[in-house]
Amino acid sequence: MVNIRNFDLNLLVIFDALMRERNVSRVAEKLSLSQPAVSNALNRLRTLLDDQLLVRTSQGMQPTALALELEEPLREAIQQIEHTLSGRNQFDPSSSQVRFRIATTDYAELALMPRLLSYMRAMAPGIQFDILDLPPETPTKALEDGELDLCIGRFGELPPRIRRTPFLKEHLVVACDAEHPQITNDLSLDTFLSLQHIWVSGGQRRGVVDMWLDENRLERNIVMVTPNYLGAPHLVIGSEMAVVLPKRMADEYANLLPIRCVPLPLPIPPFDVDIITSALRNDDAALQWLIKILRHQFTAL
Template identity: 55%
Template sequence: MNISTFDLNLLRVLDALLRERNVSRAAERLALSQPAVSNALGRLRDLLDDPLLVRVGRAMQPTPRALELEGPIRKALRQIEESLSEGTRFDPAHSRQRFTIAMTDYAEMLLMPRLLPRLAELAPGVRLDVRHLTPRLPAEALEKGELDLVLGRFEALPPRFTGSRWMSETLQVVACKGHPQLRQGLDLQRFLELRHLWVHGGQTRGMVEQWLGEQGLVREIVYSTPNYLQAAHIAAGSELVAVLPTRLAHYFAGLLPLELFDLPFALGPFHLDVVSLELRQRDVPLQWLVGEIIALGDSA
């Protein structure tokens, strides 16, 4: 293929189509008409001699050739964008940027009630899309540009990623008021005898399990969930106990019939970081958003 005759704008269309898997949504993302995007897709199919996206039911699925091109094209477009924007001034007040962030419901509860009013004041055109944080760092989604940021707890990051400290947190035990096994308080033996609800919060192994394992101890986990907010309601309505972040525990103790107990063993704080690709350190709009998030974490 002769690159000198290839319309590079078609790559933006292909990137949008692979992100959205829908012609109408891709057109909206690109601020183009639906016929213009359909025409561009037809040109791409002819140039690359591949259907690229095929309809399966109501959805469009990429072909193996399209999936092969997705990562390199997205990386190239991002590098071009960063090179062109380097040294330019970012004006949040007039930005129409869209950012996609992965986090737990707990981090979302802490951050968004304070970040959204801030954005409404400084950057009313900016849009945020939040995805649920999986138990592992979603490295592939960050590299493909499907995610801009991840906010969570990670013990180690691969070299191609960078993390900025957002906030530190401790843990407490929550139980329903009048829990029959906790009338005399909570010590280690009683903690091990209780039936537990575990919120994995984007982790494959929690701090409590790590400490217990080092001591050769095991607690009985009868229910696990990725949802911090639901855990407090379950604990309030049952005899299951949960270990929750202290800020969340105190918040729900003011709303639900819950009692709070300190852990019967010493655990240090854990830290939540804002993680992005190292390559995007020069992405001015993204780094502006990171700065806003970190500033709110310091005051959480």
Template identity: 50%
Template sequence: MAYIFPMNMSNFDLNLLRVLDMLLREQNVSRAAERLALTQPTVSNALARLRDLLDDPLLVRVGRRMCPTPRALALEGPIRAALKQIEQTLTTGDAFQPLLSHRQLRIALTDFVEQLCMPPLLAHLQTAAPNLRIDVVHLAPNLPTDALDRGDLDMVLGRFNELPARFTRKLWRRETLRVAVRRNHPQVINTLDLQTFLQLRHIWVHGGQTRGMVDQWLAEQNLQRQIVYTTPNYLQAAHLIAATDLCVVLPTQLAQQFAELLPLDLYDLPFALDPFELDLVYLSHRQHDPALAWLSEQILAIAQP
């Protein structure tokens, strides 16, 4: 059995962990150097030192990419979590100065929520926090717990059911649904009843969900609609129905915005559904991060249309 000698941490430059974290994110020395505000030779030298200290190549060139080794992949999560914890420990209790901050915060959401949230938020940040950087990533059907735990994401904004106990949920807004069809649709004249609704051919925008409220209600009534196209993009769905005889169920605020831009008619659902909730979610232990707390307050303040 091989004996593994423990590393002498007194001789280990912890700044190397920041370099390794960024190299694993970017898998490219030049991009990592740019994001770290270092020169490319400095990052290359740091990688060489890491390889020597850890006795592993860590990243291996494959074509134009540098692919992590199994050892690097095993280190990625713990290193990122440790760096995030250090950052939070050092910033806890510090006053956040939005006018001066250059923090970068990453949020996962759907294009629907982005359309409702980001225009007023960015207009506000333009004067309140002009150097704050917001990176948006697409929200998948399930809560991205791993990305939140690793620190790859700071918060998510969307519709969620059960959450693990380590997360905090804050209500952002409540939404209802409307049915949208193209103007002068041959099957929909003045009103939309349930029979016509079921006869229509539907686009389903899954919006980060594995099953929609409409289909759940229909299943409970032993009914089913004809879905012929699915997409994660609300904007694309609105343009598709404007050019076809398909229909789509959209959140009310978004449907009203689209109806102002496209030749669409909007109708109430031919059955009653309760409003659904959109929540702001983040790891509970991060509530003491002043930048995250400040941004959360700004998002919650623009909740209502």
């Protein structure tokens, strides 16, 4: 049994870094230590815990079963200590210089960030943001490692260590050139199917519109596929093409471009847009404040 009174807690910081990096040289550089110091710390941990913890293999350093068992609770304990010592539970947005890293889609960036930045300029001018692309797979590790503060998007089943906060419900609409000859506000299903469509894939193999059409043995004419939402509204201008977009994004573009939006003539329910964070950050006052502001500013839209 390990006696915590005689345990050097600095070893846990090195263990956490080794579990993240799986490389002694990178850990030494990250913690401003020498490689022998990191190797010595690992050897001390091996002796104290009577386990190899990390084993060199042809694929690099691989953790043992005990190391994997210890990783999450020790990381949570370290972050709790850091949060407590840094006074993050006493967060003042008006004077804070915190920089949030958010992963989201181009849809959310366009529909949400202008309004959020306007609020921040007035209420929290020192706060800054880095916006990153939301990958197809939920970036669980990046959230747990602190590389991301939160993600905004559509998510399936999540592991217990990731916290989901309901954010928005979004509807789909059809966007087209303002003078499109076939599209009216009471667009019918038959007319919708006959249109030339742009499909924004967003990294998906099949979207909700086409899944509904498949289920009902229907098909639309997709003449172009693009991975991003931001360019799609520009492509319909001066053409007879149409594109299905989330309503908030479409409304933003309708204020800027000669396009118009009409209801989607399919009984597709609204979809959820959620905020996800690491459960390890539940007591992070700055992050919880940002989530509260996001929900307050946008839930009513």
